[in-house]
Amino acid sequence: MTAAAPGTERIRRHQWLASMGSAVRTPRGAAGLGLAGFVVAVAVIGPQVAPDSPGALLTLPFAKPSGRFLLGADFLGRDVLSRVLDGGWLLLLMAVAATVLGIAAGAAAGISAAYLRGRPDGLIMRTVDVILAFPQLVFALLLLSILGPRLWLIVLAVGLTHAPAVARVLRSATLDISERDFVKVAELQGMRPAAVMAKEILPSLSTPLMVEAGLRLTYSIIIMAGLAFLGFGQPPPAPSWGTMINENRAGLALNPWAVIMPALLIALLTVGTNLLTDAVGRAALGVDRRPGEAALADALDPAPNRAGNRA
Amino acid sequence: MSAAKGSIPGAPEAQGQQRRGPADRHGFRLEVRDLEIRNRRDGPAVVSGISFAVRPGDVLGLVGESGSGKTTVALALLGHTRRGLSVSAGEIRLDGMDLLRLRPAALRQVRGARVSYVPQDPSAALNPALRIGYQLREALRSHARITGDPETRVREVLGEVRLDASPGMLRRYPHQLSGGQQQRVALAMAFSCRPSLIVLDEPTTGLDVSTQRHILDTVRRLCRRYGVAAVYVSHDLAVVSELAAEVAVMYAGRVVEAGPAALLFGRPLHPYTQGLLASVPVPEGGRRLTGIPGQQPPPGHRGPGCAFVPRCALALDECRARAPEPVPLAGRTVLCLRAAETGTARAEPRPAAAVTDPPAGAAVLSVRGVSASYGPVRVLSGIDLEVPPQACVALVGESGSGKTTLARCIVGLHRDWTGEMTFQGARLARGARHRPVPVLQQIQCVFQNPYTSLNPRKTVGQIVAEPLRRFLHVPRGEQSERAVSVLGDVALGPRYLSRYPDQLSGGERQRVAIARALVAEPSLLVCDEVTSALDVSVQAVVVELLRAAAARRHLAMLFITHNLALVRSVAQFAVVLRQGEIVEAGPAEQVLADPGSDYTAQLMADVPRLRS
Numbered sequence: 055m056t057a058a059a060p061g062t063e064r065i066r067r068h069q070w071l072a073s074m075g076s077a078v079r080t081p082r083g084a085a086g087l088g089l090a091g092f093v094v095a096v097a098v099i100g101p102q103v104a105p106d107s108p109g110a111l112l113t114l115p116f117a118k119p120s121g122r123f124l125l126g127a128d129f130l131g132r133d134v135l136s137r138v139l140d141g142g143w144l145l146l147l148m149a150v151a152a153t154v155l156g157i158a159a160g161a162a163a164g165i166s167a168a169y170l171r172g173r174p175d176g177l178i179m180r181t182v183d184v185i186l187a188f189p190q191l192v193f194a195l196l197l198l199s200i201l202g203p204r205l206w207l208i209v210l211a212v213g214l215t216h217a218p219a220v221a222r223v224l225r226s227a228t229l230d231i232s233e234r235d236f237v238k239v240a241e242l243q244g245m246r247p248a249a250v251m252a253k254e255i256l257p258s259l260s261t262p263l264m265v266e267a268g269l270r271l272t273y274s275i276i277i278m279a280g281l282a283f284l285g286f287g288q289p290p291p292a293p294s295w296g297t298m299i300n301e302n303r304a305g306l307a308l309n310p311w312a313v314i315m316p317a318l319l320i321a322l323l324t325v326g327t328n329l330l331t332d333a334v335g336r337a338a339l340g341v342d343r344r345p346g347e348a349a350l351a352d353a354l355d356p357a358p359n360r361a362g363n364r365a
Numbered sequence: 366m367s368a369a370k371g372s373i374p375g376a377p378e379a380q381g382q383q384r385r386g387p388a389d390r391h392g393f394r395l396e397v398r399d400l401e402i403r404n405r406r407d408g409p410a411v412v413s414g415i416s417f418a419v420r421p422g423d424v425l426g427l428v429g430e431s432g433s434g435k436t437t438v439a440l441a442l443l444g445h446t447r448r449g450l451s452v453s454a455g456e457i458r459l460d461g462m463d464l465l466r467l468r469p470a471a472l473r474q475v476r477g478a479r480v481s482y483v484p485q486d487p488s489a490a491l492n493p494a495l496r497i498g499y500q501l502r503e504a505l506r507s508h509a510r511i512t513g514d515p516e517t518r519v520r521e522v523l524g525e526v527r528l529d530a531s532p533g534m535l536r537r538y539p540h541q542l543s544g545g546q547q548q549r550v551a552l553a554m555a556f557s558c559r560p561s562l563i564v565l566d567e568p569t570t571g572l573d574v575s576t577q578r579h580i581l582d583t584v585r586r587l588c589r590r591y592g593v594a595a596v597y598v599s600h601d602l603a604v605v606s607e608l609a610a611e612v613a614v615m616y617a618g619r620v621v622e623a624g625p626a627a628l629l630f631g632r633p634l635h636p637y638t639q640g641l642l643a644s645v646p647v648p649e650g651g652r653r654l655t656g657i658p659g660q661q662p663p664p665g666h667r668g669p670g671c672a673f674v675p676r677c678a679l680a681l682d683e684c685r686a687r688a689p690e691p692v693p694l695a696g697r698t699v700l701c702l703r704a705a706e707t708g709t710a711r712a713e714p715r716p717a718a719a720v721t722d723p724p725a726g727a728a729v730l731s732v733r734g735v736s737a738s739y740g741p742v743r744v745l746s747g748i749d750l751e752v753p754p755q756a757c758v759a760l761v762g763e764s765g766s767g768k769t770t771l772a773r774c775i776v777g778l779h780r781d782w783t784g785e786m787t788f789q790g791a792r793l794a795r796g797a798r799h800r801p802v803p804v805l806q807q808i809q810c811v812f813q814n815p816y817t818s819l820n821p822r823k824t825v826g827q828i829v830a831e832p833l834r835r836f837l838h839v840p841r842g843e844q845s846e847r848a849v850s851v852l853g854d855v856a857l858g859p860r861y862l863s864r865y866p867d868q869l870s871g872g873e874r875q876r877v878a879i880a881r882a883l884v885a886e887p888s889l890l891v892c893d894e895v896t897s898a899l900d901v902s903v904q905a906v907v908v909e910l911l912r913a914a915a916a917r918r919h920l921a922m923l924f925i926t927h928n929l930a931l932v933r934s935v936a937q938f939a940v941v942l943r944q945g946e947i948v949e950a951g952p953a954e955q956v957l958a959d960p961g962s963d964y965t966a967q968l969m970a971d972v973p974r975l976r977s
Contacts, residue, residue, distance in 0.1 A: 235818035238778055239881070242797050243835050244805045257822035 073261065077333040086329030093323040097142030104136040108293040116308035126309040128302050134312045141293035142319065145282070148209050149274035155213030156270050160220025161263065165251050167221065168228035179225070182218040190215045191277055195286070203286040212277050216270045227262045231255050261338040268331025272324045279320050295320055393418040393458075394594035395442070395562050400455035402437055402446060409665035411450060412437055412618040414691070419562075419611065421592035424585065426609030426626065428599055428641070430900040431871075432661060434618040439564050439598045443480050444472045460561055478508040481555035485567040487547035491539040497550050498535025504554045522553040526583050544764070545576035552580065556587050563588070566598045573763040573927065578971040581608050600900050602645050603930070603973040606630050614638050617661045617672035624697020630975055634699045634707050636677050644905035646930040648957060648972045653912075654934050656905030658856070660870050671702070679703055721916070723756035723937060727790070729889050729921040730775065730808075735784035737770050744770045745782070745945045752889065757915065757922040759932040759953060761968075762942035768925045769813075771942075772893045775923070776810045789888070806836035809882035813894035815874035819866040825852070825877050826862035832885035851884040852877075854914050856906075872903035876910065883914055890915060890922045897927065908935055929972050933957060941965050 077083035106112060110132060117127035125134035167178040185193070194211040201207055231237070232255060240254045281287055282296025290297070295316035302312035400415040412434035419425045427435045440446065442457060444464045457464045459480060467475065476482075484490040492500060498519065505515040523530035526549040539547055548568055555563050565584065569577040585608055588595045599605050605612060606626055613623040614637065622635040633639045640657035659676040662668075670685040671677070677684070684702055691698045694705065701707065732750040736743065744767040752758050762768040773779035775786065777797030786793040788808065794800050809832075812818040819828055829848040833839040839847060849859045855876040866874055875895060882890055892911065896904035912935050915922050924936050932939050932953050939953040941964065949962045960966040 235812040235814060236820040238812070239810075239818060240820075242776060242778070242805060242810060243832060244797070244802050245835075254820055257820070 073264065073334055073338040077330065077337040080333050080337065082329050083333030083337070086326050086331070086333055089322050089326030090330055091326070093142070093319050093326065094146065096139065096319060097146045100139030100142060104139040106133040106136040108132065108137045108140040109291050116302075116305035116312070118309055119311060125311040125315055128298065128309075128312045129305055134298075134309070134315065137293035137298060138295070138315045138319065141295050141298060141316065144205075144288060144292075145275065145278055145295055146323075148205065148212075149271060149278050152209045152212035152216065152274045152278070153267060153271045155209065156216025156274075157220055157263065157267050159214065160217035160266075161224050161256075161259075163217060164221035164224030165228045165255060165259070168225040169232045169251050169255060170247065178221065182221050185215070185218045186222075188215075190273070191280060194277060194281060195284070198281070198286045205288065208278065208281060208286060212274055212281075215277075216273065220266050220270065223262055223266055224259060227259055228255060231258050261335070264338070265331055265335040268327055268334065272327045272331070275320065275324055275327070391418070392420055394421045394460060394592075395419040395596070396456075396458040397438075397442070398456050398458070400438065400441060400457065401453050402434075402441060402450050403453045404450055404664060406451060406453060409667075410453075410618060411664045412615075413454075415455070415615075415620055416691075417611070417613045417620065417623055419594035419596065421561075421594055422589045423611060424588060424595040424597050424609045426597050426599065426605030426612040427615060428602055428605050428612060429615035430600060430661060430902055432663065433615040435598045435615050436566055438615070439566050439596060442562065442564050442596060443476055443482055474508070477504060477560075478558045479560050480562045480564065481558065481560045483548075483551050483555045483563065483565045483568045485570055487551040487568075488539065488544065490551060491547060493539050496536050496538055497542070498532075501535070501550070501554055501557060504557055508558050518557060522557045525556065525587060526550075526553045527579070528553065543576075545572055545579065548572060548576075548580055549583070552583060552587075556591070556593070559591055560593060563593050563595045564598070565595060567600070568597075569604060570599075570601075574929070574968060574971040574973070575763070577604070577973065581973075584608065601973070602630070602641055602901065603975050606976045607973050614641070617667055618664060619672070619700055620691070620698070621673070621700045622697060626976075628696050632695070634694060634697070634704050635673075635701050636679050636707055637673050639707070640676070641902055642975065644902040645975055646905070646908075646928070646934050648930040648933065648969060648974065650933060652934065654905035654909050656907075656909065657902040658906060660872070671700075673701075679707060723753055726754045728752055729754050729789060730923070731787050732771075732775070733785045733787075735771070735774060735782055735786060737767070737774050737779060737782035739770075739781065743945065745774075748784070748942075748945075748947060750940060750947070750950070752921045752923055753938075754888075754921055755916075755919045756938060757912075757924055757936040758938040758940060759936035760923060760925045760940050760942060761927070761929055761932060763927060763968075765944070766942040767945040768927075768942050769893055772810070772891050772923070772925050776808055776891055777805075802836065806832070806885050807887050808889045808891065809885050809887035810891045810893065811875070811878050811882050811895050814898050815871055815878055816898070818878050819874055821866050823865070824862065825857075825864050825866070825869075828866075828877060829862075829880050829884055832881060836885050847884065848880075851880045854883060854917075855880045855910050870903075871899050872907060875899060875903075875907050879907070879911060879914070883918065886918075888921060890920050891925070892922060893925045894927065895924075896931070904931075911935070929957065929968055930974075941968070 078087050111130055112133055113123060113127045113131045115127060115129050115131045117123060117131065119126040123133050123135065125138065128134055128137065163178050163182065167175040188196075193215050194208070197211040198207060237250060237254055240250045245253070278287075279296035282294045283300045285300070287294050287297050298316040299313050302309070306313055396418040398416050401413040402411050403409065404411055415438055417425060427439065429435045437447070437450065441452060442464070444467065446452060452465055455465075459475070464472070464475065464480075491497065501519045501522070502515050505518055519535070520530040523534070528534060528546065528549050539550070542550065551568070569580050572580065581604065584595060584597070587593065597605060597608055609626050611624065612626045612629045613620045614629070614635065615621065616637050622629060622633065622638045629638060630642065633642055637657070640655075643655045644657065646654055657676055662672055668685070670687060671680070671689050674680045674684050681703070687702070689700050689702045691700050692704060728751040730752040732748055735745060735748040737745040748771060750758070760768050760771065770779060774782045775793075777793075777795070777800055780796040782795065788804060793804070797805060826845060826848055829851060830844040833844050833847055845862065848862060852859065852861055857873065857876055857880070861869075861873070861877070866877070869877065879895070895911070896907055899907060908931060914920075926932065936953050938951065939956040940950040941948045941956065941962070943964055948964050949956055949960065956965060957969060960969060
């Protein structure tokens, strides 16, 4: 008997919150949250506390750091500190938007492919294969060079290139769940396919969704920064970490901080989100449970062994 | 230890009676004394005070509900504990040698060679990527010193388990064998090194009765022939009573009653043993089953007193305060303060017949000439079946007989069938999507596996309220009231409304699934193997609840099962299915007591029965 031990009431309604909670209590998760949180704080609070206007030409190009300009100046003599503080929020916002878009489109495609099977499955997954054949950055560049560099288009391009990978992962997760009897019960209650997917299947996918979201956010940041570096970002006067690396690399010997600071922040952000994602995934799988806890849980829950017995 | 090594004979090819080395000074092959296993060294005891002994050639049955610790004890006999658990006290003596004191290298030599293990699920235990011949030889190769020529031995053991020892058989992969054949291979592997002790962990749970009968016969025969001591772990008392000379009943990590099988099954003294025996369905009798309500406390939640108190009808205040000590009584050991009185307390008459005759009337469901297939494979042909109003029809068959496919056709989950089905006079469409909502509401289904039939992300309240909302359009305010009332029908209190399925036991989950079906106010309930994932004691509770609820609501029921013993306790009519065709149909009493076909007669003969 599974013996739900008296007194161990767990709140299972928001399972993703529970995984998140136990993830940030591991060293890996705490480090990830710390790093990512720091960079997000810089990007969000930065514009309010920047000492100067990011666009103002204040001193000599590539001026060394000084008491007045803590990180020196860039190739036009603008304050690097102010530009770093101001140049993150749009990147973050766009990365988040592209991630949400990619996850939503990918999840919808993957879940429907797995649940509907048959012809929709073939159609969706072959389309996914075709898109996956292009390297993500090349695909985004292709779209942008045809339609021109507009911000919404960058978000759209990056988001759509995430979708196929997300679709694959969620399709395999859904295949397993859609075979369970509770899905059949919902069908026998006359639920429409869309409702079955949204109400019965989706809630069980919170773990893969969370892990995918973290992973895709990391990739979004990298690709966005990369696109900005290549010149597909905000138009020039506006500050952006990716653009800054490109603009200032000529003066690397004169004032390295104009390149190092934005590069460092991008690196910290991606490492942070990646660590956090990893920790969440592990927490959800139960890898980081203490051995004693895991053994007790196994001892108390022989259900998985018994379940398939006469299947 | 050196003495033990000397006991291994060099040439084991001898046929017939063969004694395997000396047992210890009391004549026991295996002796377990005061075994205690804890979760971490200082954690709560998972099992404690376990003592038993087995003679050469004998089988000891280790019985109890799941979670009682019987598998933990069984694995300890191989010197193994699950991750996080460790043996904190006691000894396990095999031919006088304490297994728990062996070094890892020595233990590896003992495992497989002198103690072997037959797992519950052979399809998971055999390596799917290796031919069975290779796997059999591998077991022998690891212990090359103590056996002779592997090829001869492989052929010999395959013959012993009644498997064809041809090269063709040896070249097969596990998936090319049936479940019964796989289990025979596992048995052959276990017996191949001529062990002193063999541990069998529910080896027949997933098998059909006839296959089970063969496996049991094989185990009995080989243990006798080679003087092997066997420990047979099972929750099925009927199986154990057919095989075991001695029985140890476990509850919440303790042995509550142990002794000769005939005594224990004939006159059980511990209230728990009595409860388990009353839960076992009898194929010949249509009596009501009485299960044991409630569930056992997990490790760490066992109070100072007797762990059985919450489920015991005889409990006194003293039982709550003080843990009982094992006392020898009437030829066995009992762990109960009131052991001396319990034998007399059980004088109540056997419960009345469970099923009553249904009223006459037009059939609720009639199936005419239905044939179904999965792609090119035909699984049902020409099925005719009628479910009269307020009656229960049991559909009996072994695995692969097509009984679940028929259920899926009826409820609308399988669409690839021909023929005609009428429900309350109207034709049934193929597939649930083509059926009108009232039909969906009128035919409700309870699935086999309660671990997958409830959405883990919904509370019991949400699960039970869903049909109310969908089918009956009950206003939100009344939903929880109706849900509470139907949960009451399956003996679950209102506090279950806010629980999630993973906080429930298997039996409780299945009761929620039944409540979900009942709340829709159906006129036909299709139950597909609803108890096969449950313990016998829980099965009795669930079947009785189901029977009572159906009678109260005047439901017609199609009860699908592989367990013939259950039929008379729930159904008035029985239909026997074999390889997609109906072998026999009629009143349950007649079909089971006086079978018209050899097949049914054979099935009835193979059903394990309590021997007392």
